[in-house]
Amino acid sequence: MIDRYSLLRPWLFCLDPEQAHNLTLTNLDRAQRWGFLDKLVSKPIADPQHVCGIEFPNPVGLAAGLDKDGKHIDALATLGFGFLEIGTVTPRPQPGNPKPRMFRLPEAQAIINRMGFNNDGVQACVARVRQSQFWQNGGILGLNIGKNASTPIEDAASDYVLGMESVYDIASYITVNISSPNTTNLRALQGEDMLRDLLRNLDDARKRLSDRTGIRKPLFLKIAPDLDQGDIHLIADLLMEFGMDAVIATNTTISLDAVQDIEHGKEVGGLSGAPVRTPSNIVIKALKARLGDQLPIIGVGGILSGADAREKIRSGASLVQLYSGLIYRGPDLVNECARALRSA
Template sequence: MYRIIKPIFFKFDPEKIHHFVVKRLKWAHDSLPLGKTIIRSSFDVNVHGLEREVFGIRFKNPVGLAAGFDKNGEYVEALSSLGFGFIEVGTVTPLPQPGNDKPRMFRLREDEAIINRMGFNNKGVDTMAERLRLLKQKEPGIVVGGNIGKNKNTPNEEAVSDYIKCFDRLFDVVDYFVVNVSSPNTPGLRALQEKEPLMHILNTLQGRNRKNEISRPILLKIAPDLSDEQLDDIIDIVKETGIAGIIATNTTIERHNLVSDQTVAAEAGGLSGKPVRKRSTEVIRYLHSRSGGAFPIIGVGGIHSAEDAIEKMNAGASLVQLYTGFIYEGPGLIKRICKALLKGKDL
């Protein structure tokens, strides 16, 4: 069915059709008679054998939705009914911000990829927190991750205050946190991946984490463009700060071997989809091998098939996330991955 609908979707601007589709999904899920039941019976994968516990959280299956798809936590319940084992919302910032100028999302069809320069467009952490509070009351079983960032106008020297505000506001309504310092679309943000500023942010958040009666797993999302030496620093940082794990990887600024229209391929922003699959897997394998499997890794980047997901897990990922593959392959991809895992094709 999705193969029939996708060419129609792809005739429209990527950002506009994204909002149109998710709004219609939510409407069908929430408002149509038996809408929720029909969607779940068609897509949800709720069977024994897929569950796994990672950083102290029980996941019904290891296939999640990556951050960026639901920036404000508006569609979590409907998206969960498509079969995802967990939903990561955001990136959210303390204050609302519009993001970068449009157009800011581009399809590279021949490469099965997307370039985006959204720029952390979101309605602010207060709006998200209230929405997730209501969701947790209604559907407490959905695992939700909160991906947090800094506002564009916040200087890097003051960035830690933005991460603290998001952490404190979302603490009671998410199951884990992701510190995003790897988006290429906020000026200067990636400088926070350097060891000193990153240690400061993570140690500060961990300090607040330990003061609470319960703690939340904190993960770090990293870029695929890091060198081996920088990845070694990341391993040291995880061990020294005691954070729960890594998400590998975010989008790339590289543009190697693309076959799509070069005018589109040259657009500024982060590249996701099939072209990043190999590098993302290399980063996962390096981190897992070099650290001796010392911490969990969520693998994301170029997963367009069950084989791609299993490749990430064989490289050392405990969980995987979809974004661009979900757009190109449709919701059936979640079930295909889960079925393959049930057949014992994973680790």
């Protein structure tokens, strides 16, 4: 598959990044529906991992953002992932930020995006999940939830609770995204007072949902790489205090120093890909030092090879997720990382 992708990539990179993204996913869907996508990709790597009461078929997952609305679940599931995370979804549909809002930086193997949680709303996503064969067959599917841009930051907890209530029945786990740089003031939720209030509201809501359903769904928190040691310690302590189940480290970075001299390197948005690898690993190591074995870490950011995936695990992660690396390496990266982790 990597040779085929190497042939396709120059053509895709001639297109607008968001157009190429949508075209690629649409064609993956067609290949999956016509029954030959599984013939083009390698057999998934079996390497079961037990994390948060879930058995993940292998430790390599799809990060949120690539399939925001759950439109491509069955096609993406064919690529060898041990789990998929879709979203970020918000309670109400919203268009996101004006286009263009995604930029490739090939010299740095990086992407800058300012998408702004563009999505069809949580109810549309839930309906698509229920229709997917992957979900019907018990695939591990995380739902990533956020707040609407029009919701005042002081009322953010109500959006997150509504999102959790909406996806609770279908999600293998639920990720609370408070670290996107592309929704005004969202990262303020990583501060002590706001984060404490948010986690308290989510904990109370989950207890109600657990009582109603008899099932306690795992709750993950996704954080930014742009945190100092004190911030990381505070977040780690609050995660433990309010019974969160795991932390995803990290989202995109707002630090663009590494790409300032590259075309599009000064675009406003979150930077992902190779430049975020080291900042992400630093956060993972700091979380591991604070949390020990009390709370699992999912490592994401800058994984473009099997060696990068191993580095995430050695830094303290239990699982990893891919996104930007797929743009530069193609689907073969999934099994490359899974093989590297199985042999580690």
